[in-house]
Amino acid sequence: MSSTRTALVTGAWGPGQELAEIVAFRLGAEGWHIRSTAPHRSDAGHWADHHVGDLRSPEFIEALLADLPGGGASEADIDPAGRSGGVIVVHLAPLVAVADAAIAHPGNPAEALDIATRGTYRLLMGCLSTGIGRVVQASSLSSFDAYEHGLEVTEQWRPRPGPNADDLAPYLAELTAREFTRDPLVHNPLEVTCLRLAALRGGDDSSRPPTDIRAMWTVDAARAIGLAIAAQATGNRGSDRGHRWRILHVASGAPDARYTSAIAHQVIGYSPAWLDTASTGTREGAR
Numbered sequence: 001m002s003s004t005r006t007a008l009v010t011g012a013w014g015p016g017q018e019l020a021e022i023v024a025f026r027l028g029a030e031g032w033h034i035r036s037t038a039p040h041r042s043d044a045g046h047w048a049d050h051h052v053g054d055l056r057s058p059e060f061i062e063a064l065l066a067d068l069p070g071g072g073a074s075e076a077d078i079d080p081a082g083r084s085g086g087v088i089v090v091h092l093a094p095l096v097a098v099a100d101a102a103i104a105h106p107g108n109p110a111e112a113l114d115i116a117t118r119g120t121y122r123l124l125m126g127c128l129s130t131g132i133g134r135v136v137q138a139s140s141l142s143s144f145d146a147y148e149h150g151l152e153v154t155e156q157w158r159p160r161p162g163p164n165a166d167d168l169a170p171y172l173a174e175l176t177a178r179e180f181t182r183d184p185l186v187h188n189p190l191e192v193t194c195l196r197l198a199a200l201r202g203g204d205d206s207s208r209p210p211t212d213i214r215a216m217w218t219v220d221a222a223r224a225i226g227l228a229i230a231a232q233a234t235g236n237r238g239s240d241r242g243h244r245w246r247i248l249h250v251a252s253g254a255p256d257a258r259y260t261s262a263i264a265h266q267v268i269g270y271s272p273a274w275l276d277t278a279s280t281g282t283r284e285g286a287r
Contacts, residue, residue, distance in 0.1 A: 004069035004086065006033045007229075010055065010123065011092030011138075012048065013038035014099045018202050019138075020092055022222035024048055027229075033069045037093075039100045039115075055093060055119035061126040068130075088229055089127060091137040093119055094173035095197075098165045109165040116169035120176040124190060128180070135192045136228045137177050138221075139170040141249060141259050142199070145214070155196075155247050155263055174247070181244040191244045193228040197221050198251040198259060208274050209254035216252040220272040224250040227268040 007027045012020035017038075024034045024047055036048035037055070044050045053060035068087050094116045101112035120137075127135065143159035145167075161167035180190045198216040210217060228248070248264040251257045253272035264270040 004033050005031065006035055006069045006087045007090055008064070008068065008087065009034060009036045009048065009090045009092060011038065011094070011096045012036035012044040012050070013040050013042035014096050015200075016092045016096040016138075017042055017044065018218050019095075019200060019221055020044065020090075021047060022219060023090055023225050026222060026226055035064075035068065037064055038096075040103060055123050056115065058122060061122050065126045065130045065132070068132075087132045087134075088232070089123070089132060089135045090225060090229070091120065091123065091135055091177075093123075094170040095138050095140065097169040097173075101165065112165040112169045113172055116173040117176050120173045124177060124180045127190060128186065128188075131188075133188060133191055134232045135177065135190055136225055136232070137173070137192055137194045138225070139174050139194050139196045140167070140199075141196045141214075141251065142167050143171045143196075144259065149258070152260055153249075154260060155249055178245050189244055191232060192246070193232060194245070194247045195221075195224055195228060195264075196247065196249050197224075198257070209252040209257070209272065213252075213254070213256055213258045216250070217272065217274070220252065220274075221250060223273065224248075224264060224268070224270045227270055231268045
């Protein structure tokens with residue numbers, strides 16, 4: 001009987017590589033086996049069991065999900081709903097779909113929409129067929145930039161993506177994933193936590209929030225992903241208990257940030273690293 005847990009991290013290249021790497025190192029420190037994937041070669045091969053391929057390919061998905069450590073080979077690895085308890089999918093690929101299209105299909109940014117939607121569909125179909133039941137998916141808060149400044153935009157607001165692939169790719173990937181949690185014909189539907197992230201900023205200075213009110217530190221996005229994984233593992237669905245589709249907004253936590261993270265703070269305990277350093281209290285941490 002294997003006790004190994006595996007995190008499958010998609011989108012581990014280009015603009016998603018720093019986030020993927022931080023997530024991988026943190027989970028690795030907790031004993032997780034890391035398998036990563038990207039449409040192009042990247043440095044992920046140095047810190048993960050890395051696979052290069054197109055998530056839209058059924059053959060690639062089958063190979064990617066084959067023989068995953070902790071994949072539910074024993075009864076102890078299966079939860080009461082019949083799903084594998086030893087594997088989590090961290091789906092970052094919707095964040096890099098535009099970059100992928102720019103390389104694979106230059107001059108055709110609309111290809112990013114197919115990469116994001118069909119790639120998500122094939123991946124989650126593969127999860128269902130192999131008994132993987134839990135997914136943490138990354139999306140973007142850019143779909144709410146059309147709202148006026150000064151409004152406290154929350155998860156209950158309707159997204160308003162612009163007519164561009166940067167907004168539409170992650171948003172359409174959201175809609176694709178959501179249906180996997182609702183389909184009445186699926187015996188064991190997926191449990192998906194979708195984290196809409198502010199624009200990511202790399203660097204080591206996480207002791208204070210970014211100056212850009214629309215941005216957040218990549219290390220804080222990685223922290224939110226880890227908290228979402230932990231919440232799923234413990235069955236903590238918080239205020240939205242009973243729903244397999246959970247969507248949370250995750251931002252910098254600064255008092256003047258464009259978006260609030262209050263529900264993420266309440267449900268999974270998210271607060272940014274800079275707030276821990278500043279010790280300014282829970283109220284600011286919920287922003």
